[in-house]
Amino acid sequence: MPNAEWEGRSGxxxxxDFTMQVDWTVGxxxxxxxxxNIVDNTLVxxxxxxxxxxxxxxxxxxxxxxxxxxxxxxxxxxxxxxxxDTVCV
Numbered sequence: 001m002p003n004a005e006w007e008g009r010s011g012x013x014x015x016x017d018f019t020m021q022v023d024w025t026v027g028x029x030x031x032x033x034x035x036x037n038i039v040d041n042t043l044v045x046x047x048x049x050x051x052x053x054x055x056x057x058x059x060x061x062x063x064x065x066x067x068x069x070x071x072x073x074x075x076x077x078x079x080x081x082x083x084x085d086t087v088c089v
Contacts, residue, residue: 002009002017006024010016026046033042 001007001014002021006017006021007014008017010020030044033039033044
């Protein structure tokens with residue numbers, strides 16, 4: 001759940017507070033990559049199972065097209081010559 005700094009920020013519930021905290025944290029990682037000029041050789045994959053908000057109306061969300069459970073960002077670091085079997089989790 002959210003840390004003390006984020007608790008109550010959304011004005012909705014702890015799940016929404018935590019979602020805001022995660023969004024900010026991922027944004028800070030992406031900013032650090034940009035600020036350090038390593039975006040051209042960095043691949044970022046952020047994935048989640050989307051959890052389940054107690055207020056979620058799953059059938060309505062699916063009907064609206066909410067099925068993306070990942071963020072993928074790469075610039076030009078991937079090429080036909082590049083291959084790696086390493087995955088860090």
